[in-house]
Amino acid sequence: MMITDRKLILVTRPTRLQELIQRYGTKGQAEFYLKHLGESFDYYQEEHRLFMQAYDSVVEKLKGTGRLQVLDRRFLPTYQFSDDDIVVVLGQDGLVANTLKYLSGQPVIAINPMPTTYDGILLPFKVGDLTGVLKSLLLNRSTIKSIKMAQATTNRGQSLLAVNDLFIGPASHSSARYEIVSGNQRERQSSSGVIISTGLGSTGWFKSILAGAAGIAGVAVSSKLSQGFAWDSDFLYFSVREPFPSKTTGTNLVFGKVDSAHPLTLQSNMADNGVIFSDGIENDRIDFTAGTLVNIGISKSVGQLVV
Template sequence: MLQERKLILVTRKTRLQELKEKYCTLGQAKFYIEHLGERFDDYVTEDTLYSEAVKTVLAQLKQAGRVQLLERSMLATYLFSHDDVVIVLGQDGLVANTLKYLKGQPLIAINPIPDLFDGVLLPFCVADISDVLRTVLNNNMGIKHVSMAQVTTNLGDSLLAVNDVFIGPKSHTSARYEICIGENKEQQSSSGVIVSTGLGSTGWFKSILAGASGIAQRPLHKQLSKGLAWDSSDLYYTVREPFPSAVTQTNLVFGKISNQMTLKLTSKMAENGVIFSDGMENDPIQFNAGTTATICLCKTQGRLVV
């Protein structure tokens, strides 16, 4: 063994596994998929390739040290040690989901199926694992830093976001809140607020800019459409579908949250208000009447091995 540090392999269920859980048997899942005109073999092939990748990576890791296999759904409750080495077996979303639960531990991102997954955040393939792990355990690895957003509330709740934070209604209804950025504040009614990091600037944030640009034709879209650096010290917030009324305004609908700056939102909703990050809707903070959420740049950065 190179070292006694624990190696955490993070995986997620394949689409086939999720279908089997939903429909109880593979036969039922196959009937449903083929009834809709899709090829069930595509799901089987993906599942087979991913399972083989897990077995290969797991075997290599066991030769190097103690290994903990961790499924995506357990990330929110798992306590990582400061010297853990974390290995994520793609896709990109799983990397983002994992980074926000770490506190500076190096993360090795592996693309299990390069022919199916683009892998923007997955610089390595399965065959690289032994060499990459050796460089990490010997502290010779290159690191790409990833900025994160941090949310805290007056009730003591907190969460981090690698891509973006959503603050708004649990369902397709309007959110009521007070927004405050710097010295400016106003009452708003909208379908929610998105706060994006540099890494998230090519995702949800980009689609919001595209829609806004199509309506307003503002030049800012061209400046930001290619995204920001992953370690950018700026966050951007956007208000989705703001509604003007006698008591709600639409002036603070887009802006930058620079270092040392905060965005504050105070809920005016009796119920169904939530805050979640990076699409993890099953790990939310409640955002109901009286709750004030403060969003700022996190002091800790994610460390992606490259």
């Protein structure tokens, strides 16, 4: 007997075994290829078995609670969510981040299918917790954590959200040329790109940038920043990767905070090959070519993660 008439959306992505089968046509061909390279196929099979075990259990619990819709990650950009949908994510942390930016305030319950394998910073629940978490949410007794997102808006009317980070730069291993404006500072630069990090992303790519800079310079990084900043912070941080000093490009404006007092703007000086993408999803991108002006700030959209 169903407990609610609200639709329950289960978001998943293929396992690595499923991706290998998609690539090589059959399970046998995938196994042959990996063994030919000297890699064990057993690991992929065991990972798939554990995930499917978790998947089957989650599906059973959701079907007993409400109307279930299973959604593959690749359909997130085009799926039309309803305001009263409840979204359940089963996968790794990255899948939670990718899901949040396509929602408009719907609550997300994130389930860790393999607690012994996944760190699960964004996966607070195990499969066995799901029924109780759903009941608490339906009774409005859940604790929900707000997650602020970054937004890139261009002068061409395009917009892109980021839960973890935005990347603005070259589509391949080359140099990006652009003009960057932060507050009242302005500089022409040549670099391998600019990364803008949110509070949620501050313990990921942002943390590795700080660690790398500290290692090269041989100096300590602020302990406050190295530990990240709050998921609901009303600011972002930008970092320029590998800025190159030349007669026409500078390296003075390579790191800083983005907030209402210090907005960030970049204008492309590249004939082609410039891109803007978020959360590591390069397929869902905006072209950043000559004449494109992009403004970076905090989005009005806020992710809602049940914790």
